[in-house]
Amino acid sequence: xxxxxxxxxxxxxxxxxxxxxxxxxxxxxDGVAQNRERDTEDVEAQxxxxxxxxxxxxxxxxxxxxxxxxxxxxxxxxxxxxGFSSWRAVDEKLRRAVGVHILPADHARARSVLAAARSAAxxxxxxxVQVLDAxxxxxxxxxxxxxxxxxTELTALLAPGPLEVYDAYQMVSQVASAMAAAHREGLAHxxxxxxxxxxxxSGQWRxxxxxxxxxxxxxxxxxxxxxxxxxxxxLLYAALTQRWPYESDAYGLSGLPKxxxxxxPDQVRAGVHRGLSELSMRALANDGATASRxxxxxxxxxELVKAIGEMPRIRPPEPSFTAPPDYQRTTYQQGTYGRQAPxxxxxxxxPTPPPPLQSRTGRALKWAVSALLIAALGLGxxxxxxxxxxxxxxxxxxxxxxxxxxxxxxxxxxxxxxLPIEGAQEYVAAGDAQHPNDVxxxxxxxxxxxWRTSSYKDGPDMxxxxxxxxxxxxxxxxxxxxxTLSLRYVGNxxxxxxxxxxSLGSSTPLSSMTKLGKATTNSTSVKVAVDKPVKSxxxxxxxxxLPYSGEDSANYSESGYKQAITDVKFTG
Numbered sequence: 204x205x206x207x208x209x210x211x212x213x214x215x216x217x218x219x220x221x222x223x224x225x226x227x228x229x230x231x232x233d234g235v236a237q238n239r240e241r242d243t244e245d246v247e248a249q250x251x252x253x254x255x256x257x258x259x260x261x262x263x264x265x266x267x268x269x270x271x272x273x274x275x276x277x278x279x280x281x282x283x284x285x286g287f288s289s290w291r292a293v294d295e296k297l298r299r300a301v302g303v304h305i306l307p308a309d310h311a312r313a314r315s316v317l318a319a320a321r322s323a324a325x326x327x328x329x330x331x332v333q334v335l336d337a338x339x340x341x342x343x344x345x346x347x348x349x350x351x352x353x354x355t356e357l358t359a360l361l362a363p364g365p366l367e368v369y370d371a372y373q374m375v376s377q378v379a380s381a382m383a384a385a386h387r388e389g390l391a392h393x394x395x396x397x398x399x400x401x402x403x404x405s406g407q408w409r410x411x412x413x414x415x416x417x418x419x420x421x422x423x424x425x426x427x428x429x430x431x432x433x434x435x436x437x438l439l440y441a442a443l444t445q446r447w448p449y450e451s452d453a454y455g456l457s458g459l460p461k462x463x464x465x466x467x468p469d470q471v472r473a474g475v476h477r478g479l480s481e482l483s484m485r486a487l488a489n490d491g492a493t494a495s496r497x498x499x500x501x502x503x504x505x506e507l508v509k510a511i512g513e514m515p516r517i518r519p520p521e522p523s524f525t526a527p528p529d530y531q532r533t534t535y536q537q538g539t540y541g542r543q544a545p546x547x548x549x550x551x552x553x554p555t556p557p558p559p560l561q562s563r564t565g566r567a568l569k570w571a572v573s574a575l576l577i578a579a580l581g582l583g584x585x586x587x588x589x590x591x592x593x594x595x596x597x598x599x600x601x602x603x604x605x606x607x608x609x610x611x612x613x614x615x616x617x618x619x620x621x622l623p624i625e626g627a628q629e630y631v632a633a634g635d636a637q638h639p640n641d642v643x644x645x646x647x648x649x650x651x652x653x654w655r656t657s658s659y660k661d662g663p664d665m666x667x668x669x670x671x672x673x674x675x676x677x678x679x680x681x682x683x684x685x686x687t688l689s690l691r692y693v694g695n696x697x698x699x700x701x702x703x704x705x706s707l708g709s710s711t712p713l714s715s716m717t718k719l720g721k722a723t724t725n726s727t728s729v730k731v732a733v734d735k736p737v738k739s740x741x742x743x744x745x746x747x748x749l750p751y752s753g754e755d756s757a758n759y760s761e762s763g764y765k766q767a768i769t770d771v772k773f774t775g
Contacts, residue, residue, distance in 0.1 A: 391427035436486025653769035662764025691767035698748035703739035
């Protein structure tokens, strides 16, 4: 996996006699804070629970160059707030940049920070910035986490304007799926704001500070799932409109006008995608905000993921084609290399072509070439006539036999045709689904996108499940003769089976389906042929054995037995 790290976390200014509102550092991709934007952290702006009073312990007196555990060398302080500090540091053992949160061991929140960090480290989901270490020693508690030099905060991405529709769709899909996975493990974020969401150079979205950021600031909530869901709705609202969906300004974004309430994004800015606008309102639902749309609110990340899956899939924009510049001949190609450049405006004489071969040697050469050509033509004609005469007698003798053979083999093979795919849905025979929101990426004619399985410890034959797969809707009953799959991972072997089923869902058991064919491959492509074409509208592509592959950061996939389908085509 590529080297990963986090950018700077929120910074607050606590100088002066009166407490000041927290300010958020806007960080560049290399993790260095450049400027400060007002960070409104009241309940209305963020939708989080209340905060505990900060601990009375003073922040540890640390400086650049100080080492923790004889390993982590502190480089730059990026946060100093409420008795804790956050640093950009260097792991001298592994020679990589890391981030470190440091508190005194007697800080009021030291125990909760340590517990939150250890719980987040156990999650191990690559969509979150990973906790690498959580230690208490020498009267200090410190948490070490990744540092992403190639990542950009959503705050910085929104500075020039709202996101493109496809980028906003990818952001809310990936963030909602990640938070749904975290809540299934009992972890909440509670500070999910534009500073906590990062986009890497590969286009993937990462979330930092899971559980730890809220523990550092003493934030809690009686309804953590509702809090995080509303925060995701606020992120989508900001991505679509470049406005913060509350009256207070925050994260460098202007708030909504006073006394107008929460209005839909497509009423704030022209050209906003209607489906994403409604989705953000469903996540931000409070006091009948979605009543006019007749849509039920989403109160948990799981409900939000389901709502995203029910939307028509938003495709990436077509790449723009830039015409290449006109071809220009160089001076060397024009035959003037080493010559003096012509004066502008002066007519240049056209060079006279060389005369044809007029010498005695030239005429002899032309006659020799002509004679060779005539001889070659004569020899070729004689050989052709001799071959035709030899075959003439044989054709009469075998005329009856040839005609009989033609009668037997006159039936040409029936040509195949590609079958359209009208829709797809993940088939779940047992346990949890894999990635149901990505099934449409398997027939979008793009080899860079697809649907992937989870990573399993046992293999290649699946143990804890009978298999995983996708049911495809061909629109109407079709004669299916074969299925061709493009895969992502090689190694061991991948086993694919085809079944004809009677519905798009998972209600029909495998025992009631008609098996069409089976194939095994060690490469990134496989064709499953059907011995006898069967007419069916719904076809299940079923994986029963997966190859082993290492960690894949571009696909958010850990090492293990796994496979990803990037493209599926049916023929009939």
